Structure formats: C-alpha cells, structure tokens
C-alpha cells in the first residue's frame with residue numbers, strides 16, 4: 001500500500017486529540033514535505049511519515065513505549081516498512097541507523113520545527129521576518145523552549161550536511177504558509 005497524506009492524517013487524529021501534538025505533527029510535516037520537494041523525493045510518503053512520527057505519543061507518552069509500541073499498530077494499519085522504520089528511527093533511545101534520506105530529514109526536522117514554532121509564538125509577526133540569526137541566538141538560551149534538545153538540533157543540520165543557518169531558513173520558510181494552522185500571528189496582524 002502506498003500511504004496518502006490524508007490516510008495518515010486520519011490515523012493520526014484517531015489516536016491524537018491534543019492540539020499541541022497535532023500542531024507539532026503539522027509543523028514537522030511541512031518541514032519534511034519541503035525537503036522532499038527540495039530533494040525530488042516522494043513528498044506524499046514523506047508527509048505521511050512526518051504526520052505519523054508521534055502518532056502514538058498520547059497513548060504512549062513514555063520512552064519505554066513511544067514509538068516502539070506504536071510501530072506494530074502502523075504495520076497493522078498497512079503502512080509500509082519504509083514509513084514505519086523511519087518513524088522508529090526518529091527516537092534517539094532506539095539508536096537505529098539513520099541510513100535513508102527520509103530518516104535523516106525526519107530526525108533533522110523534529111526538534112527544530114518545534115523550536116522555530118516556539119520562536120514564532122513569542123513574536124508579534126510570528127514567523128514573518130524571523131532570521132536564522134535570531135533563532136540561533138535563542139538556541140543558546142537554555143531557558144527558552146527548554147524541552148527542545150539542542151544537541152539534536154545541531155546533529156540534525158550536520159546529518160543533512162547543511163549549516164545550521166541554512167537548515168533554520170528552510171524550516172522557517174516551510175512553516176510560514178501554515179502559520180495560521182500553527183496558531184501563529186503574521187505580519188498582516190500587526191499592520
């Protein structure tokens with residue numbers, strides 16, 4: 001079965017009701033989708049994977065279950081190994097090799113999408129005009145979005161063989177079109 005984005009959304013929303021988790025899924029989807037386009041990869045599969053990477057977090061909120069106990073559910077629902085393996089590989093504690101472009105991109109976008117989203121939330125214009133430089137600065141403030149693992153953000157950019165600024169710029173650009181869905185203001189609001 002070749003999974004569609006719509007089907008992944010249907011699975012996700014069957015297991016997830018938290019608005020924060022749904023917004024996280026949408027943010028990671030947008031970033032991963034942008035990289036799929038950039039690299040000429042299968043955007044539909046990549047988007048479905050990103051949407052589902054934390055699909056079981058609400059039912060498995062601890063690392064002894066997430067995401068490993070979610071994987072059999074995805075297999076049962078007919079999702080292909082390529083998607084399920086990538087979902088498993090985003091978890092640091094499982095220490096799986098990130099040996100495909102999809103695995104690398106998913107890992108690289110997971111924490112950074114959340115961090116850029118957090119940066120947008122504290123700005124009157126949201127993501128509009130948000131420069132990599134100021135995201136970088138905020139990464140160095142441990143108290144800002146303290147739950148985001150900085151080491152994973154840096155490792156992600158390295159994995160993609162991009163500078164941190166390039167990776168940040170790509171993620172900011174990917175999230176801008178869905179700013180409203182992420183609950184962010186835009187430059188229009190401040191006019």
Ligand SMILES: [Fe+2]
Nearest residue numbers: 053054067090
């Ligand atoms: Fe996760």
Ligand SMILES: [Fe+2]
Nearest residue numbers: 024053054110
């Ligand atoms: Fe995540």
